[in-house]
Amino acid sequence: MESRLPKPTGLKRPTPSIKPILPTDRIKAATNANLTYNGSTTIQPLTRDLQNIIPQALKRQGQGVRAASPDPMKSMSAPNRAKLRRSRSACDISEMRQNLKRNGMPNLATIPTKCPRRAVPPTTTTNPTTAARTVRAGSAPVKRPTAGSGPPPASVSTSQRPLPRTGTAAATATTNKTKSSASAAGGAATAPKRIAPYDFKARFHDLLEKHKALKTKYEKQVDDMGELESLPIQLEETQAKLIETESTLKHAQTDNECLQRQVKQQTEKIEMITSALGETRLELQDLKVTHQDIKSEHEFLSTEVQHLRRRNEELIRSNEQLQAELNTCREQLFQSNIERKELHNVVMDLRGNIRVFCRVRPPLESEAGRLMCNWIYHDEATVELQSLDAQAKSKMGQQIFNFDQVFHPNSNQIHIFEMVAPLIQSALDGYNICIFAYGQTGSGKTYTMDGVPDNVGVIPRTVDLLFDSIRNYRNLGWEYVIKATFLEIYNEVLYDLLSNDQKEMEIRMAKNCNKNEIYVSNITEETVTDPNHLRQLMELAKMNRATASTVGNERSSRSHAVTKLELIGHHAEKQETSIGSINLVDLAGSESPKTSIRMTETKNINRSLSELTNVILALLQKQDHIPYRNSKLTHLLMPALGGNSKTLMFINVSPFQDCFQESVKSLRFAASVNSCKVAKAKRNRFVNNSNNSSINSSSEK
Ligand SMILES: Nc1ncnc2c1ncn2[C@@H]1O[C@H](COP(=O)(O)OP(=O)(O)OP(=O)(O)O)[C@@H](O)[C@H]1O
Numbered sequence: 001m002e003s004r005l006p007k008p009t010g011l012k013r014p015t016p017s018i019k020p021i022l023p024t025d026r027i028k029a030a031t032n033a034n035l036t037y038n039g040s041t042t043i044q045p046l047t048r049d050l051q052n053i054i055p056q057a058l059k060r061q062g063q064g065v066r067a068a069s070p071d072p073m074k075s076m077s078a079p080n081r082a083k084l085r086r087s088r089s090a091c092d093i094s095e096m097r098q099n100l101k102r103n104g105m106p107n108l109a110t111i112p113t114k115c116p117r118r119a120v121p122p123t124t125t126t127n128p129t130t131a132a133r134t135v136r137a138g139s140a141p142v143k144r145p146t147a148g149s150g151p152p153p154a155s156v157s158t159s160q161r162p163l164p165r166t167g168t169a170a171a172t173a174t175t176n177k178t179k180s181s182a183s184a185a186g187g188a189a190t191a192p193k194r195i196a197p198y199d200f201k202a203r204f205h206d207l208l209e210k211h212k213a214l215k216t217k218y219e220k221q222v223d224d225m226g227e228l229e230s231l232p233i234q235l236e237e238t239q240a241k242l243i244e245t246e247s248t249l250k251h252a253q254t255d256n257e258c259l260q261r262q263v264k265q266q267t268e269k270i271e272m273i274t275s276a277l278g279e280t281r282l283e284l285q286d287l288k289v290t291h292q293d294i295k296s297e298h299e300f301l302s303t304e305v306q307h308l309r310r311r312n313e314e315l316i317r318s319n320e321q322l323q324a325e326l327n328t329c330r331e332q333l334f335q336s337n338i339e340r341k342e343l344h345n346v347v348m349d350l351r352g353n354i355r356v357f358c359r360v361r362p363p364l365e366s367e368a369g370r371l372m373c374n375w376i377y378h379d380e381a382t383v384e385l386q387s388l389d390a391q392a393k394s395k396m397g398q399q400i401f402n403f404d405q406v407f408h409p410n411s412n413q414i415h416i417f418e419m420v421a422p423l424i425q426s427a428l429d430g431y432n433i434c435i436f437a438y439g440q441t442g443s444g445k446t447y448t449m450d451g452v453p454d455n456v457g458v459i460p461r462t463v464d465l466l467f468d469s470i471r472n473y474r475n476l477g478w479e480y481v482i483k484a485t486f487l488e489i490y491n492e493v494l495y496d497l498l499s500n501d502q503k504e505m506e507i508r509m510a511k512n513c514n515k516n517e518i519y520v521s522n523i524t525e526e527t528v529t530d531p532n533h534l535r536q537l538m539e540l541a542k543m544n545r546a547t548a549s550t551v552g553n554e555r556s557s558r559s560h561a562v563t564k565l566e567l568i569g570h571h572a573e574k575q576e577t578s579i580g581s582i583n584l585v586d587l588a589g590s591e592s593p594k595t596s597i598r599m600t601e602t603k604n605i606n607r608s609l610s611e612l613t614n615v616i617l618a619l620l621q622k623q624d625h626i627p628y629r630n631s632k633l634t635h636l637l638m639p640a641l642g643g644n645s646k647t648l649m650f651i652n653v654s655p656f657q658d659c660f661q662e663s664v665k666s667l668r669f670a671a672s673v674n675s676c677k678v679a680k681a682k683r684n685r686f687v688n689n690s691n692n693s694s695i696n697s698s699s700e701k
Contacts (some may be wrong), residue, residue, distance in 0.1 A: 005685040084382060085168060119224070143581035205603065238656045330477075341429040344422065354616075354647045356674040357419065360381060360655055361444035362409035373655035377408050385667065389659045401667045403674055409655060413451055417461045424465050426646055427567055428473065428480070434585065434640030438609070438670065439652030440662040441589025448650050449586040450542065459538065459584050466567070466582075467531045477573050483566040484527040486541035487520060490559035492602045497541035497561070498524040507635050518639060528565075538563070558601050560608065560633050561586045583640050587612075587633075590662065608633040615641055616673045649673055 117531045360375060360383070374386035386400040386578045405419055419436065427433045433456060437445035451457030470480040486497035487505075494505035503522045510517035528534045545561055562585050569578040588605040611631035618626045619641065628638040640647050651670035653663040 017531050022061045078448060079206045092262065112131070129315065170258045201419075203378045217460070261663045278395065305468050313643040334476060344425060344429065345431070353645070354641075354673055356651060357405045357407065357416075358401065358403040358651045358653065358670060359411065359416070359444060359448060360405040360409050360653050361447065363655055367656070372655045373663070374658050375408070375655060377406060379406075381406055383408075383667075385660070385663060389655045389660075399664055399667070401671045403670065404652070413457055414462070416448065417458060419464055420458055420462070420648065423646055424462050424582065425646055427565075427580040428466070428469050428569065428578075428580045430569070430638055432581045432583075433643040434583040434637060434645050434647045436583075436585030436587055436637070436648075438587050438612075439589065439650075439654055439666050440654055440659060441591045443589065443652035443654045443659070443663075443666075445589065445652045446586055446648070448652060449584060450538075457658040460535065462565075462582065463531050463538075463582065466565070473569065477571045478569045478578070479572070481568055481678065483568070484528050484534060484537055485520070485523050485564045485566075486528050486537065486544075487523060487564070487636070488545055488559045489562070489608070489636070491601060492608070492632050494520065494523075494632060495544075495559075496522070496524050497544045498526065498537060500544070507632065518636070520636075534565075558588055558605070560605075562636060568619050583637070583645075585637065590666070607631065612637070613669050613672075616669075 001010050037539060103121065126184040195205075195206055363370060363372060371388055373388060376384035377384065378384060378400070381404060382400060382402050385401070387393045387396065406418060423433050435449075437449050439445050447457060449457050449459055451460065470478075470482075474481060477484065488497050494507070496503065496505060505523060506521045508517055508521055526533075526537055541561070541563070562583060565584075567578075567580045567581045567582070569580075570576070571578075587609065590601050590606055596639070608631040609629065611634050614627055614630070615634045626638075628634045628641070634641070635660050639645055649670065651666055653659070653666055
């Protein structure tokens with residue numbers, strides 16, 4: 001690392017030296033700035049290092065000693081000594097000149113060979129050499145530095161010395177040098193005594209004193225030198241310490257900056273926290289206010305809660321009483337419902353197990369040109385049919401028919417279903433219900449049973465009524481499951497209307513049951529949970545049903561369609577199960593063979609309808625053998641026609657004159673069925689025992 005100490009700019013770096021100038025050199029130079037080596041040249045600070053200065057100073061000192069202290073053993077005579085002095089002075093000057101020349105300084109003036117002895121008064125203190133140079137050479141005098149800080153020379157012996165000889169310049173120079181030393185030591189007031197040249201003893205003593213003084217000075221200089229030599233080491237140590245201190249300072253500065261930054265950050269944080277604290281205090285005040293409000297509200301609510309608890313306890317006690325009353329009411333309701341069912345069944349029985357409703361359809365817009373018979377509705381149960389043909393009228397006589405209900409052409413679907421609904425209720429009570437529509441093709445059977453999308457018939461309305469009633473029955477503790485099958489009898493073959501698979505289907509007797517209980521094998525049975533599901537199944541069955549165009553109907557149903565809904569109810573509390581069924585039959589339309597296009601189809605339809613008539617007539621005549629098995633239709637409807645069932649038959653007739661014969665035929669058949677008496681229907685009621693289920697099919701009144 002570079003030192004930060006200021007470098008001297010105005011000082012001239014010395015000529016190449018032994019080692020580069022260090023700051024210690026400057027210190028040494030500054031220390032030596034006041035040093036003067038025995039009246040010789042003062043060492044210039046910061047220009048020379050100690051390695052260069054000290055040897056030169058010692059060299060000069062040695063020269064001075066040599067000049068001032070000639071070896072007394074070698075010069076024995078005055079002329080020789082003078083000559084020696086002369087030569088030494090000359091040597092000194094010559095050496096000075098060489099030094100000056102080496103240092104690039106102006107040269108000294110040449111010393112004249114002889115110097116007039118009286119030119120310089122002996123008492124003057126001016127350097128005779130310099131004065132002689134000034135006078136003779138006329139050049140600028142070269143001043144020799146005077147000793148300012150050198151040790152005082154010994155004056156004890158010099159004061160006893162004789163006055164110096166003034167004959168030569170060398171003597172004068174010696175005298176001056178001595179005087180200069182004396183002046184430096186004791187002041188200019190006491191002039192040193194000159195030692196006679198012949199007084200060798202005195203001179204010897206003088207020289208000894210000088211030698212002693214110089215030795216002391218030399219030792220002192222050596223000590224100083226020792227001290228000075230230790231200075232670079234101290235300086236290096238100091239410099240190392242300085243560098244270390246600078247490094248430490250730099251680290252400290254870095255740490256300081258870091259700390260300042262941290263202090264700044266912490267200060268900012270403190271400000272933020274202080275700000276947040278202020279906001280929090282405000283929020284705290286608000287919360288305290290809110291707390292007070294809530295506290296007061298809590299006290300109010302606590303009072304309210306206590307009041308409500310007391311009120312709740314009262315209500316619980318009241319509720320328990322009401323619950324007990326409710327249970328009693330439920331039990332009464334359950335019993336009442338049983339009574340209602342029995343009474344309902346009595347009404348149904350009074351109306352007849354086989355009931356016949358006659359419906360005359362209106363002419364369509366497309367049939368406006370067709371002639372219509374004369375229909376006379378005597379009352380709601382009696383209708384008279386008159387032909388427009390007088391011959392036929394006279395031949396057939398009066399055609400008056402009685403039924404349970406007659407619906408004229410203006411009767412709508414709602415009126416029809418109002419009369420059907422009590423039967424549906426009986427199905428939920430555990431009875432078997434059979435509703436079928438019989439009539440000529442195009443007379444309105446499908447319209448009555450299925451209806452049209454904007455005016456639905458008996459079957460869709462039955463579905464809605466069933467699910468509404470099931471919801472009401474749920475309040476009484478009954479849970480119902482509905483299972484649905486859709487069957488078609490076409491050309492005396494059974495088809496599953498919910499499946500397109502070709503499969504063998506047979507009408508079979510149910511085992512371990514009433515002899516009239518039957519079932520169809522391999523038929524698809526769907527468990528229905530909501531009315532929409534049932535409607536979707538009905539749509540699918542309708543699409544799968546065989547239809548074709550006939551003379552009387554563009555989309556004639558060419559098969560008998562049987563929709564069976566099995567209603568299984570369970571009362572968990574009473575451990576009671578109720579199973580009822582509804583058979584909804586849309587028969588194929590009877591058709592005259594004369595007008596039929598598909599004879600086989602027509603024959604099968606007419607044969608099955610004829611067998612249906614035979615069965616009903618056999619029942620009417622109370623024959624021992626009822627020919628149920630003569631056709632698939634009668635076999636399938638056996639439970640409904642002859643056994644444990646409540647049956648409703650719609651006789652649909654067309655109002656037109658050209659249908660007169662078929663209408664009369666249908667009405668006669670229906671009238672005969674209406675007069676048919678069958679055994680009373682039994683309610684399918686099961687009570688579950690602990691070990692097994694026993695059937696209590698009770699015979700109703
Ligand atoms: N009461 C009625 N009111 C209005 N239109 C009716 C009525 N009854 C039947 N129709 C219409 O008369 C036409 C024939 O009716 P529908 O198809 O129900 O006869 P169908 O007896 O079922 O015939 P098929 O035995 O050939 O199937 C249909 O267009 C039907 O919409």
